[in-house]
Amino acid sequence: MVDIEMLWELQQLENKIIEVEKEMGVTDLQNHIEKSKETYNKLLQTTKKIAVEYKDKDAIALGLKEEVENIQQAIVIAEEMLNSGEVLKPKAISQLEKDIQDNTNLLEEKNKTLQELRKDNLINIKQIKRFKSKLEQIYEAVESSTKQLEKLQKDVRKSLASVYENIEKINDNLTPESYRFYYDKKENLYPVLVPYTGDSCDGCKMQFSLMFTQSIEKNHLHSYTCENCGRVIIIPQTQEI
Numbered sequence: 001m002v003d004i005e006m007l008w009e010l011q012q013l014e015n016k017i018i019e020v021e022k023e024m025g026v027t028d029l030q031n032h033i034e035k036s037k038e039t040y041n042k043l044l045q046t047t048k049k050i051a052v053e054y055k056d057k058d059a060i061a062l063g064l065k066e067e068v069e070n071i072q073q074a075i076v077i078a079e080e081m082l083n084s085g086e087v088l089k090p091k092a093i094s095q096l097e098k099d100i101q102d103n104t105n106l107l108e109e110k111n112k113t114l115q116e117l118r119k120d121n122l123i124n125i126k127q128i129k130r131f132k133s134k135l136e137q138i139y140e141a142v143e144s145s146t147k148q149l150e151k152l153q154k155d156v157r158k159s160l161a162s163v164y165e166n167i168e169k170i171n172d173n174l175t176p177e178s179y180r181f182y183y184d185k186k187e188n189l190y191p192v193l194v195p196y197t198g199d200s201c202d203g204c205k206m207q208f209s210l211m212f213t214q215s216i217e218k219n220h221l222h223s224y225t226c227e228n229c230g231r232v233i234i235i236p237q238t239q240e241i
């Protein structure tokens, strides 16, 4: 059996902390830091993606540059042959002229692609630089916000010293079963205990079945577990149901 009374008291104390944390700006600051971290990670992913694209295009450009040099070389050789006067057959001459023309066209095409790749990478490099400086800015802002948060949390602890003391006392007095029950549930389900407010769960808002409500009434239960979310629902003994 878990000690519902003590857990209820424990939750009230924790609610007090949450309330004060909200008032003193802790919650807002935590959310702000969380959001900044998300932005940072997204931007980091984008930057990495651009860096990969840059690397790929750079490798293609390098290969293309070699191709361009080979084509230029082939043109020079063909022109030399043509100008040497050693090639006399009209068919051979026209073949050489055709090769030169084809290679010149190919060269133009490759050079155009190369220029486009270089242009893209210039844009990529600029963007990477811009994102890197933005990342640094966010990182520094998160660092300073975190320091501010630590200070605020210290202040909260100071102003709620008695609340924290009482929580510790309760934790010491809870059975291991109750302790585990509360803190395990709390991780995904807060508040863990909710007061009985009628025909639906105050936690998950799910409506209770008629059979369920009838069974509570019949058995005069002090507390029960929501069939839907697993929260403990507390019915004060004095409350009529």
Ligand SMILES: [Zn+2]
Binding pocket: 201, 202, 203, 204, 205, 206, 226, 227, 228, 229, 230, 231
């Ligand atoms: Zn529920």
